[in-house]
Amino acid sequence: MLTSVTIARRQSEIREALAGLVGKDTPSEDETRQMSALDAEYRNNETRYRAALIAEDQERREAGADLETRSDREFNELIDGFELRQVALALDEGRALDGATAEVVQELRSQGGFRGIPVPWLALEQRAGETVASGTPNPLQTRPIIDRLFPDSVAGRMGAQSITIDHGAIEWPVTSSAITAGWANGETASVPGPTAYATTDKSLAPDHNLGITMRITRKALKQSGAALEQAVRRDMAGTIAAELDKAVFLGTGATGQPLGVITGQSTYGITSTPVGALASWAAFRAAVVRFMTANAAGSPGSVRMLIRPETWSVLDDTLIEGTAVSEWDRLVRHIPAGNIAMSSNALATPAGDPLATSALLTTNAGGVAPIFVGLWGAVDLIRDPYSDATSGGLRITGLATVDVTVARGTQLELLTGIELEADEGGG
Template sequence: MLDSVKIARRQSEIRQKLAELAGKPTPTEDETRAMEALDAEYRTNETRYRAALIAEDTERREAGADLETRAGREWADLIAGFQMRQVVGALNDGRALEGQTAEVVTELRNAGGYRGIPVPLLALEARAGETISTATPDPMQTRPIIDRLFPASVAARMGAQMIGIGSGAVEWPVATSAVTAGWADGETGSIPDPTAYTTTDKALAPNQTMGVQMRITRKALLQSGDALEAAIRRDMNGAMAAELDRAIFLGTGADGQPLGVITGAATYGIPTTAVDAAASWATYRGAVVRFMTRNAASTPADVRALIRPEVWDYMEYPF
């Protein structure tokens, strides 16, 4: 049994037990501890469930890529060894069929009633051009479709979190207070006055809509087989991910687009420093130092820089 199925069943059992315990108006201490333990196990299983799905999805794709073409590939390989000369010899001289030719004839006879020796059309189609003196055999087999490559999500690497909102709005409190610490002047002295912990509510609403349309021809369906739908889904998901990355940073806020972080820095209250000179290592190093100083970052590893690939050509390394 798959790990994801086992975890899903265990999650169902935990939810059932929690529902029973939560329905009690006055739970005992043991029942309260049991609810805490079940809640902790449920949160841990959620992480394990996502990890199991990722691992099993990779295994399914690898196995599916082989299974979706295995039957057709084995039959095509069997047809490749079909010899017409054995059919002619059997009809003229009564010779017995042997090898792959006998296997193909047996398979065709099992599929339906035939008189004489059945000849698969694929055996003739695979050898188009053999009767032409200037041509050479050119058999062709259709393999699984090759997908395009898409970059990983840049927004996710920069720390962005994708939140799904079906309808309405969801509000998050954001801490805005500046809590300070101080020392008492003497053993009986007073520490500084208390600082009010304040938050600002930020609401998110699904006000933008993005979609992808794709037209599929009948010829493409015949050539690519059952793997085409999965490839189209991966292709469309990759295109949407690339467009989401662009909109998150460079969205104009017009024509249905969201307002990006870079283009809408002034609207979001994000301070920016214009750099008119050519890109250099000293410029990025100074920006990293300013970020660490203003945000109390302990190491440069806490800083995430979004740099275009071509900018690396202009960087001046001090080493």
């Protein structure tokens, strides 16, 4: 109990005792001494009470902050104990969920409809043993945010931000106006303006459903035990990450796919520049300069780059004349190697004559991610009781609703026609 509360209760007891003593017309000597002692104690307690309030002020502030965040932390702690093994056994044998897994599933069901058993996105993180590294970061807005759900994915390395959405569509305003400053031309002149402040709404809609089908044999269910936990999590997370990478950059916008960044370059207002020359640092340097002159990037080190492995091979094999320095050495001297992602999944296969490919450059401007990936609710795990019935296996389908959008097209640039071989017919 806080000291101030203890003192306040004692003060109340002193007042009651004094009220009984002062009501007597002729108090005895003992009663008079008792009143003097109580009065002195009361005045001393007033000083102690004020000191206790000052000392406990910081404790009250911390307690208040703890109450405000306790519900989020408690839910994250429940997810730490979520077991995919229980979900698999519940779908296979009808075993009842228990512990943290049951509580998380019940909470997810209360927020949205699921045909099967909902699995939170955070539960797909690969864990060491049965623990999760850390909780989600505090959101800047009311929406919960999961930064780098798949940290090794190309989308994550290119600065894409994952946003969890309970239900419905969501949109947020992004500044699209160019506010300018000016000087007053003369002693009595007015400054230029005002300039209208304009925003553009960027939306994510639950129109695209991704399906992941897994087949677990009866032998795996019976002999794997706790190892099944990591197996299911690893396979499901890896499959979703690979397919999301492909959709984020190469999604067609048709046949159920979201519109990818590269495929939807013109729709998102992304500048596309044809290189038409052999891959070199000069081509990438020109794009970095365009970023910096557009105030999208402050330095080459803030630019992220997505290239094909074949592009790296050409850059590393091309030496500056008369030196042992390659074009790749020049590139990583200005753009950190950690900002460069290589993928044969997120970029189309080289084609044409001469063989050519593309590259994508992104940057984080003003704390705004270049790409947003919306993830709805949780992964809905549904059992197929018929396909593997004769072998006693378990076949489950995970359904995930996903969408992609770009905040500002100026934070991305597409380079096309990066040649991987010399044009022998170009003369």
